[in-house]
Amino acid sequence: MTKKDEWQGKVAIVTGGSSGIGQATASALADLGANVLITGRNADNLSDVAALSDNIETLQMDSANAKSGEQIVDAAMSRWGRIDLVVNNSGAGQPAPIDAYDADIIANTSAVNITAPSVLVKAARAALSEQSGSIVNIGTAVSRNAAPMLSHYGATKAALEHLTQSWAIELAEEGIRVNAIAPGPVKTGALTGMMGLSEEMAEQIEAQETAQVPLGRRGGTADIVPWILRLGSPENEWMTGQILTIDGGWSLRA
Template identity: 75%
Template sequence: MTQEHTWQGTVAIVTGGSSGIGKATALALAEHGAKVLITGRSEEKLQEVSALKKTIEPFQADSADPETGERLVAEATSQWGRLDLVVNNAGAGQPLPIDAYEADVIASMSAVNIIAPSQLVKAARPALRETRGAIVNIGTAVSRNAAPMLAHYAATKAALEHLTRSWAIELAGDGIRVNAVAPGPVKSGALTGMMGLPEVIARQIEAQETDQIPLGRRGLPSDIVPWILQLGSPENAWLTGQILTIDGGWSLRT
């Protein structure tokens, strides 16, 4: 079965779909015939992505808003009448040494990385039950080892992985599969975007990480997207509760 046949006529929600892995995932799904609702905080970036494919619709939203999940599902189902896939890709993180711990910063990361996916899964359950759909969560290989300065980012993503396994059991009776990918260092703009690092420091970190990757290079969104589609595909109807680390061997060395 080709990917075009697999996704033709299906409907997906991709959070954080205006850049990086989320953007690449949305474009791939649309290329294979799916209708995709993407979220992000920048209306300009959302419009740029939606202009690339007629079947991608933008939805400006802040994932930290607890009402976003219900609004997304309502938008997707009202436009297209169904929902087959949810990709919880939106993430929040920043370098945070212990002396700089602030409750609001930690709470913000938790809101995006834990609460937002939880609320979206809750809202999407009835629609996904009807299609026997799937959920793919995006974690991080950073959580595989100690993460000085990134402890709360890694911890909240590790929590998402635990939720993945728990949801897989809770939703199995509905025929809904739940899996996750945990990317390693990927050229996605996250260091200067989500992490808010200056360009010079971001380039230094990229060079350091590249030296640590056994396969000799940083990843690309195109290294991750095929696995997101595979985990979300109805072809893999007996696969659930799995977390796939895709990092060029990076987590084996760090």
Template identity: 45%
Template sequence: MSDFDGKVVLVTGGGAGIGLAAAQAFARDGAQVFVTGRRAQALDEATTGIAGLHGIVADASVPDSAAQVIAQIIDRAGRLDIIVNNVGDGAVGPMEQMTAQRIAAIFNVNIIYPSMLVAAALPHLESTAGLIVNMSSTYGSKAGAPLSHYAASKAAIEHLTRCWALEFAPKKIRVNAIASGPVETGFMSNQMGLPAEMIEAIKEHERNTIPLGRRGVPADVGEWVAAIARPRLEWMTGQVIAVDGGLQIL
């Protein structure tokens, strides 16, 4: 019997990148996995041909949609065991170029939306002694000059991880986080909106900086998301695990 047979998992922002890699890892091991994203076509392409993988169209910039996502999963699957708060937003640039609207958008997606999702899911996670996995970043604990508000939002999700672990322990709900290093996804172009030449310069700098000598691929992190959700690790909560090729220890 596989670790996730009969389990129901939600992965936000699971149509590509780390989220999709994590969703595939759960599905391969028997889970029924729901992934969210803004574009129905992209979700259809990501989930087609993969047993146990289902798409739900949802916009993480709209906090009210969180409760609707949970309601839809309970209606379709009858339970919820694991939430992976993977969807994220960010920006790179000097402080003088930031606006109140852009800062608010980052925290809306990275902090408010996961909070509303967890609030809506709590009774269902309590009934299954469930698990929450939050996605952080190396820069949740490591300073990055042009990443201040993205980094601050990830520092916040790491502290939420610890606070939620204490708050939800009486409900037998565990909460942990993965702090990912730079990974080959579309995040810098799609979410951050950076031009191609800047993206390549950042990638080259990271390849030369990361101790293991390369940027990650989605499976490097996605497999760890599934790994820390396995029942045999049921005594671990409130922890942030770095998966970043050694970047955090520099």
């Protein structure tokens, strides 16, 4: 079986699929013949990604919405009648020192990074079980070490890794595999997008992080997406509960 045959006609959900790792994952899956539902908050960005392939459908959705899981699954099932892969890629996090902590921002970060994947897994469980499907959660290598200024982002992504392993045990009897990827510094636009930094500040942080990577460069989506496909593939049917750090060695020195 070729890799294209492996994904032909399968159905994947990719949250946060309108940019960065999510967009690249959706495009790769669509190119391999999968039908992909992507979610995101920006309608224009979603439309731009959908224009890349007839296999990509969109759903404008804020992952912080408590009903997001049900609505995403309903959209995929009504369109294709099955779900083979869920990629929990949406993320939230804003840099802040302790004196600037804001309860609403912390709550939103928790809602996107912890609650949203949880309600989506709950909603998709039955459909995934029918296909012996897979879940791939996107964490962060930031959680490997202390994260001043990014403490809630790192903490909530660490919580997602714990959920990954807990779900792996709970869902194993249904043939559903659950794994996670923890990317290091990847050029995705997240610093100016999700984290709301200025272009100047983002450039400074990118240069600092690049200097810290033992392999000498920031990552790209091409460094991450193949591993998402591998973890999501039924070829790896005996791999579950694992968190794979892909960061050029960055977390070893941070």
